Amino acid sequence: MKKAILLLFFCSLFARAQESPTKFVENLRVQEFNSIEELDSTFNVFEKLSIPEDSKLVAEANYIFGKRYFSKSVLDKSMDLLLKAKAQLVKHKMNRELADTFHFLGLNANKTGQKENAKKYFVECEKLAIAVNDTFNMINALHGLGRLNQIDSLYVEAEDKYERALQLGLSSRDSLSFSYSYDFLSQIMGITNRPEKALDYQLKAMRIREFLGDKYALAISINNVGEAYRLLNKDKEAELYFLKALDLCKTIGFRDLESYIYTILIDFAKKRKEYDLALTYAEKQKELSDSIFSDNMTKSLAEVQGKYELAEKERVLAEKEIAYQNQKMLSLLGLLALILVIGIAFYIFKRKQVQKRILEAQSIAKLEKERIRIARDLHDNLGPELAHVSSKLDMLSYQQKESETGKLANLANATRAAMDQLRDTIWSIRGEEITLSDFAAKVREFAQKRLNDYGIEFQEVCSNDEKILGPSQALNLYRVCQEAINNAAKYANSQKVSLEMSCGDSVNITIKDNGEGFDKETIKQGYGLRNMQERVSELGGQIAIDSNKNGTEIKISVPLRFILEG
DSSP states (O other), rough: OHHHHHHHHHHHHHHHTTTTTHHHHHHHHHOSSSHHHHHHHHHHHHHOOOOTTHHHHHHHHHHHHHHHHHHHHHHHHHHHHHHHHHHHHHHTOOOHHHHHHHOOOOHHHTTTTTTTHHHHHHHHHHHHHHTTTOOOHHHHHHHHHHHHHHHHHOOHHHHHHHHHHHHHHHTTTOOOHHHHHHHHHHHHHHHTOHHHHHHHHHHHHHHHHHHHHHHHHHHHHHHHHHHHHTTOHHHHHHHHHHHHHHHHHHHHOOOOHHHHHHHHHHHHHHHHHHHHHHHHHHHHHHHHHHHHTTHHHHHHHHHHHHHHHHHHHHHHHHHHHHHHHHHHHHHHOOGGGHHHHHHHHHHHHHHHHHHHHHHHHHHHHHHHHHHHEEEEEEEOOHHHHHHHHHHHHHHHHHHHHHHHHHHHHHHHHHHHHHHHHHHHHHHHHSSSSEHHHHHHHHHHHHHHHHHHHHEEEEEEEOOOOOOOOOHHHHHHHHHHHHHHHHHHHHSSSEEEEEEEEEEESEEEEEEOOOOOOHHHHHHHTHHHHHHHHHHHTTOOOEEEEEEETTTTEEEEEEEEEHHHHH
């Protein structure tokens, strides 16, 4: 199977090598790589293309390859390509790409322990991003500089940068970026002994990632909520979130985080003296361990087994230790001359405890940073992947026999349809608010595109209203309109479809066609009609469908108050 996939990939590379250099770089912008071998093969093809070294295409290709090699942790090659791209992008005044290049140079330098260079690159990224009004890289630069401050224990400065990044993300409605800002701020809250605030930020990050459907980042957030509850000494709540994160990790194959969670669950079980359960967790963790962690996992298992076998002995020793400490304390209290010494010793002891907590928090922060890196490395962008699959299917359809071409074309069309669905969903979640006029424009765009394919006339009467819809409400209403228009186009045999949209106390939408109509009793169990009714019901609205031989009329009414509150 693996050989077949590699053969398909190399066939794709060969075909792309015959394309123009411009087309090659255009495909490169959206292509994702499942392995370093695929990335190396594509880079080798690029090097054989006849492109002038000082062209914009070479500058952009070096920039893209530099980022891709960084994501695969090939840091030396990534740094070399990014430095080449930097000089070329400066020459061609490609400032947005240059700002992003500085960002990745900073990440690369920080990862290899070059903190001063990392700071220099992040500062350059921020300056250039501000100059070209590139909000995305302003946020990236602030995150990078904040992480450097955090490494140096400059928590006030780090918090300020994360807060500024959060405000930029909120103002630009970039949900993904401010989910990371919330995550970083939560780390600072935990390190600086503000566990309630840490929990609040982590819950916000978790909800955003849950809404975006980013399962790897969501698994990290759920785990981090557990960590926040742990800081609050709420072990019961913490364990519930760790178990929830564990279930998600098993579903998506996030084995590194799954292994880490087992170490936490082992501690909880040992704390409750449930050594059988702790032993079970340790054995599961050992099964997940790779060569890097195998020694640590064996040690953990041996420790749990020893605890289980010597539990009674440990209890007796613990009681003796408590008795000894009590006796020692009574003796010390009797020596009034040593009160001052005891006070100083106590102060030093407390100070060491604080230092220990800070070091533990820093360790947790580093671990979270590594988990985020793993999530980014593992997580594929669904849109580019679908585009890549569609492109491969189109390519194969030209190479196959005529009997197979139709099947491949259908698969390619299905992939493009999935991409359209994905774009519609992304449109609805990109911002926190969508105006009614924006919504009407989106429905109009879909209707014109779909009905033109069938030669059906389209008419609309929509008020230009700036009242606000929430993202989930806009998506539900849009899906209902899509279904109604699709039905009119595909099944009604109509010549004309009309759309009316108005807004008062309610959003009112009417979709009519002059087709053949249908029997509601016959199709009442159909998924399309049922889904329309369920979506409108979720919004607290009503849908009325009137169909006869002269056509079909669908009326939708959703209270605006419910939409705004929803």
